[in-house]
Amino acid sequence: MDIRQLRYFVCVAEHKNFTRAARQLNIAQPALSIAIKKLEQSIALPLFDRNERQVHLTHEGEILLPHAHRVLQQVEDANTAMAELRGLQKGEVRVGVPGMLGSYFFPSILMGFKSRYPDLKLSVVEAGTQSIRQMLLDGELDIGVIHNQDVPSALETTHLISSQMVAVTSTDHPLAERRSISFQEFFNEELVMFKKGYFHREFVDRICATHKISPQLSFETNLLAMILNIVRHGFAITALLEMVTEHEHGLIPIPFEEPVTLDIAMAWRKHGYLSLADRAFIDFVQNNK
Known part of the structure; x- marks a missing residue:
């Protein structure tokens, strides 16, 4: 038959x-x-x-x-x-990724996805999570990587990774030998930070508001490479995801006495249209994270 x-x-x-x-x-x-x-x-x-x-x-x-x-x-x-x-032989995925994750978590995933779907176009926007949220809501992005906290009801999310936020110093900084650090000790130091809108900065501002601390912000920049070099040369310290220090020399991670773990998620418009390419990207990331 x-x-x-x-x-x-x-x-x-x-x-x-x-x-x-x-x-x-x-x-x-x-x-x-x-x-x-x-x-x-x-x-x-x-x-x-x-x-x-x-x-x-x-x-x-x-x-x-x-x-x-x-x-x-x-x-x-x-x-x-x-x-x-x-x-899936044609199409485009517009994805927004924060700087730290774009530099240390996503490169291998993006290259793997491109290898599987070579004819798809990947448009990657580096931005802070607040900006990514707004671009998703405005339809400027299809998928975004955001801090999974206070997420607008119009967005759907799926857990991506959890990562610890740690203080980061140079190897010869007086705090470099410490096994942990309090928030007060951290904010007593000169700091280099991302500008407002990044989950890194959201964390800092939230801790300052909770503990009524005024930080010493000596540098503000959205350039991760500049932040790393400022810390490496001892001009200031910062707070970054621990994964950054696993890939960068000359940096010492110090956990906070009150551990800070961030929940990172992929997000998209709850009632928006996800193309075949978008769904393929979400599935690929979930299966290869």
């Missing part, structure tokens, strides 16, 4: 009439009758009881029918999957 014969068999079984089934299949009725007869001959079993007005399934036909439905559904699913793959 082949797929065409099974499709004809199911159609006749549903209509209980060769003429109506032939009309549905857009073929001549004699051709349909011949195809069903060949199917019965190939399995050496009768599938229909025939009379002038209606046909009914035999016991053998009733047994075959659910199997035929499953086979045809699997073929349809396979065709759908292939059609979606053809759809």
Whole structure:
């Protein structure tokens, strides 16, 4: 038996009439009758009881029918999957990523995704989480990586990673030998920080407000490389995700006495349209994080 014969068999079984089934299949009725007869001959079993007005399934036909439905559904699913793959031969994913994650977490993921879908265009925007949230809401981005806190109700999120925020000093800084540091000790030092809008800065501002501390902000910049060099040369200290210090020499991570763990998520508009390319990107990140 082949797929065409099974499709004809199911159609006749549903209509209980060769003429109506032939009309549905857009073929001549004699051709349909011949195809069903060949199917019965190939399995050496009768599938229909025939009379002038209606046909009914035999016991053998009733047994075959659910199997035929499953086979045809699997073929349809396979065709759908292939059609979606053809759809992924073109398209664009617009994704917003904060600087630290863009530098240390996402490069291998982005390259892996591009290797799997070489014809898709990846547009990566580096920005702070507040800016990314707004760009998502405004439709300027399809997917964004944000701090999973106080997320607007219009956004859907899925957990990406949890990472500890730590104080970071140079190797010869007086605090470099410490095993932990209090918030007050941290804010007594000269600091280099991202500007407002980054989750790194959100963390600092929240701690300052909670503990009624006025920080000594000596430098403000959104350039991660500049922050790292300022800290490395001992002009100030900062707070970064611990993953940064795992990849950078000349930096010492010091956990806070009250551990700070950030929940990072991927987000998209809850009622917005996600293209095949967007869904493929989300699935790829989730499976390769």
